[in-house]
Amino acid sequence: MSAQIEYKTEAGWRRWLRRILASEFFVLYLTIAYVLCLSPWIPYFWSMGNLTDILSNTWPLLVIAVGQTFVLIIGGIDLSQTSVLAFASIVGAALICTSLEPYIFSKCVMWGWIVAEDGGILAHSTAGFVLAIAIMLGCGMFVGLLNGISVAAFRMPAFMVTLVTMMMFSAVALYLAGSENIMHLPDEFVLLGDSYDLVSVPMFIAIGVTILAHILLRRSLFGMQVYAVGVNPMASRISGVPVRRVIILAFVISGLCAAIGSILYTARFEMGRPTLGATMLMDVVGANVIGGVSLSGGKGKILWAVFGVLFFVILANTLNFLNLSFYTIDLVKGVVIFGAATLDVVRGRIAQAS
């Protein structure tokens, strides 16, 4: 009798674990457990300032990660998002900055026709400001289009194409700015990155982008086509899915999201930086992987990316509070991403078995 009860208990426990592991809220549960375990040792974790801080770090990363989700689902990867951050940052800042120091910028290639001592050509006007934002978004879409066409039309591997465009557009950003930061951005622009309260402009932008992306992926024909291409591009093509168009659009969305992220980061820094996002790739891809978005394509949700980003940001935040050395922080982040990728495989097997 007791052996039977033990058997039942074990089976129940296993079933529970299996259900948790298979749940799409798994990363959220993990995040809650992590916070509950660690917060007693971090006295300021629940302070309003820190919660604001966590959210303000979440919004720009979330926007970029949401774009990456589309590319990951079609079975690709977009390494060039980091260069879009820098490229769009420099272009936008150059267009709207209100002044520049000639002794720093007089040798830069944009001097005299895009920028001058009294700022960029679109500075000092509302229309110019809006146009500059549109141009920044256009920069991201252009890079995405280039990636998409190369992958879809020329059948080049996404990894190689986006690695090359990452190098190219990082170099373009450095070339355009002469390796300098562009300061003196107008207050209206800086406001876009202002995240010193729980409710902030970046919050509205990030949530808006996330909801739109969710609807696009889960409630539209295009979304279904994205999954189909990720699962089996050949079968999708035979079934009449416009595979090329879907791939190109996925990369364009990724570039667009990176450009929106660039706007938020540029405004937050109050400067255009030619090296913006240079070390951010692991955060973007890592957050998606932690969330459960598969690197082999066909699997992923915007909600998972949200959970992944949240976990990643909270992880970085708490590691800062523990005053660990930077290599310990990167080591822990690496181990967590590896663990998440392993768990993804386990969860996949559980899903297959059930």
Place this chain on the structure above:
Amino acid sequence: MKCLAKTVLAALFVCCLAAGASAGEKLRIAFLFQDLETEFWVAGHQAITETLRGQGIEVIEFNSNQDANRQLEQLRSAINQRVDGIMVIPHDGNVAVTMGKLANRANIPYGVFNRPPSSKDIQAVVVVADNRTIAAAAVEYMCEEALKLGRKFTPAIVVGDLADPNAVERRNGFYDAVNNPKYKDLWIDKPIEIMSKWDANVLTQNFQSAMQANPDIDFLFTSSDFLIPNIKAVLAPLGKWEKVGHPKHVIFGGLDGDKTACGQIEEGYLDSTGVQDVFAEAEMLMNALVAAIQKGDTKPNEWLYDPGFALTHGNFGDRCQDMWGCKLMFEERGK
């Protein structure tokens, strides 16, 4: 089960209280630095942390590993930990301004070490070497050495990151000396500028190109000593890495005063280097910041200058003990 849950919750609550209570007793200063890749930054880090800990101050260290965004996030984290003061070696002068605005807004005294903010819009204790004067002193010695040789030279300067006021002032100091009417007949042409962006790899590529285009460069000033090994790596294969007195010796100067520079002056490859007193700078910053904290001044605003000096091949015997790099080198030899 319920009892166990209550016990766990109570334990967590006590832990929170204990951690919160233990946090407020000591003076706590957050020290944010960009990396530990050069001798100067390692010495600066060591000087600051040891000086602070020597005073019984708790130091909370943050290394951003050359990521400006991470440094900004670390600053916000430090603010949330309600530290008593913040000391920063910023990623660059522009980031120093952005971070200063946040520290000012949080009413936490803010100190900047060695890499000054690019604008004076923020309130901060800034300790900085008088880079212009120090660079000019080092280059003047080089010019005097050039005069003695009685021929014309092709001058060049390795420029740092011009978003960093240190780099700008070092460049200005170089031109102050080179443009001195006393030396106007020394030059074949205007100085050649080689950009480094404070990055050894960038410098190596740019310097190789510069030497291809201008193989006659024979008067060289580097805005930072940490680039000396890369300069040597380019000059040596060209047969231009020779000691003072050799016909192919490139008159060569630097700035920082690190161990490498000390060794190269001692061996005769480097003519002069501008020296900042990293230990004195750390102490100046700490004293000013701690004084502000104790006075309750949350926005101290003061620029402190390290006058520095030039250590040269000529005064090495007399002044090498005043250079931090030499002290470290001699200490290591003593070990």
